[in-house]
Amino acid sequence: MRIILAPMEGLADVHLRRLITAQGGFDWVVSEFLRVVDRPYPDRVFHNICPELRQGGRTESGTPVRVQLLGNHLESMASNAKRAVALGSHGIDINFGCPSRTVNRSMGGAVLLKEPDTLYRVVSAVRAALPKPVVVSAKMRLGYDDTALMLDNAAAIEAAGADELTVHARTRLQRYTPPAHWHELGRIRAHIKIPLIANGDICSVDDYHRCVEVAGTVDVMLGRGAVKLPTLANQIRANQSTVTQWSTISPLLHSFWQELSLTIPPRDCVGRVKQWVNYLRQSHPEAEALWCIIREERSSQIMNALLGATDQ
Ligand SMILES: Cc1cc2nc3c(=O)[nH]c(=O)nc-3n(C[C@H](O)[C@H](O)[C@H](O)COP(=O)(O)O)c2cc1C
Structure with a gap:
């Protein structure tokens, strides 16, 4: 079982990442996204988005932090990924889930789920820029308007050499509206071989078990559930719902x-x-x-x- 603290722009900043990971139970955490344009960023930009890079890329309690990049400019995604890793990021995560209109208008985030070939090219470019032991992961939604390309997108990400795939079990159209459609993750699980990390509305030990049962993976990413209940990862590991004082x-x-x-x-x-x-x-x-x-x-x-x- 692996439990990851989700990237949450404007919410899970360095302070909240420190406090939540200090409660224990997290294998790693993904930073807020860095929007990549057509040029390499100076180091201070990486340090702003992920101050943990100044301390070995770990939160104070030792949890590794993985920088998340968002964009579609191949050369620039590759060079910025390389720089983030050189500065201490524990792998690179690529964002294919952001629903923001502004971000999507500039062809970043969830809008790329309309183009499996683009997903393939972006992941391939980042993969090729980094030596094999460095983990490249991607985070996607079930689709843009619907799930028609869901399996193609997952397969494209795998074929491009990603080591792991996290899926937020909603389409872009569904934004954050409950419920999360965990059963769709089961279809993705059957379609790809790389580790699948389930995400969306896991807010209790009970949710964890219900998600695992239909998604067919024991690995999960916790977002708002861990913000509501910072001890959630430990409770899931202990398989015990206790009231946190x-x-x-x-x-x-x-x-x-x-x-x-x-x-x-x-x-x-x-x-x-x-x-x-x-x-x-x-x-x-x-x-x-x-x-x-x-x-x-x-x-x-x-x-x-x-x-x-x-x-x-
Ligand atoms: C305030 C906020 C900011 C978010 N920022 C990001 C982000 O920067 N990158 C990303 O991949 N997902 C982002 N997400 C999506 C979460 O990582 C997660 O996929 C989503 O909230 C569903 O999981 P949850 O129900 O456990 O919160 C954000 C979500 C919220 C609520």
Whole structure:
């Protein structure tokens, strides 16, 4: 069983990656995507998207981080992949799932699921740029509007030399609307030989088992489920749904606030904390109570009074 923390742009940044992976249970984590254009990026761009590269490409608890690239410019995808790995990324993940209109308009992300040949060319270019021991993975959705090209896309990614494929069990059209269609993953599982990592709406130990049963793979990527319940990976490993005490989560929130306060403007810190509490309240009644206090809050002073010192 392998459990991966999902890339989540604007949500699972370096701070949240540190706090969630510190709870244990994750084999690796994928960075927020770096949108590749037609030129190689300077090192600072890689360090911005993945500050862990300054510490051996690992989070503080030692979980390897894999940089995710998004784009279709072959030469530039290859050269940027090479540079990310030289800087310490543990492999390269390629994004074929982003539903954003802006990203898709520039022919990046999920729009490429309309063109299996392009997927093949992008993955081949990145694969050819990296020595074999370096892992190249891809992350796709079930399709763009429908699943008609789902198996062709998966096969193209495999034929191009990807080592692993993660599939978010929804089409681009379905965006994030529940349910995730895990049974489609079973069809992909039967069609390719490389490891398949199931993704989408795995938010509990029970979800994990139901997904594994129909997807036919034990490897999963956890996104929002781990943001709601940072101990989820460990619970899945232990096969035990336990209630995580607020006394475990509350210090993480304090730490999050304090780290953010040192790195981004106060107004943005307030927004980021509210964003996380909004997820946490789905699993923790104490977070719901905190949410009621902070939901309309804009002042960093009040937030500082609530979260400035660790309550242990
Ligand atoms: C806020 C947010 C940002 C995301 N950013 C990325 C991203 O940068 N790259 C990517 O491949 N997927 C991204 N995703 C998709 C997730 O990785 C994942 O596939 C999706 O949320 C379904 O899994 P989940 O139900 O476990 O969250 C994002 C999802 C969310 C909610």
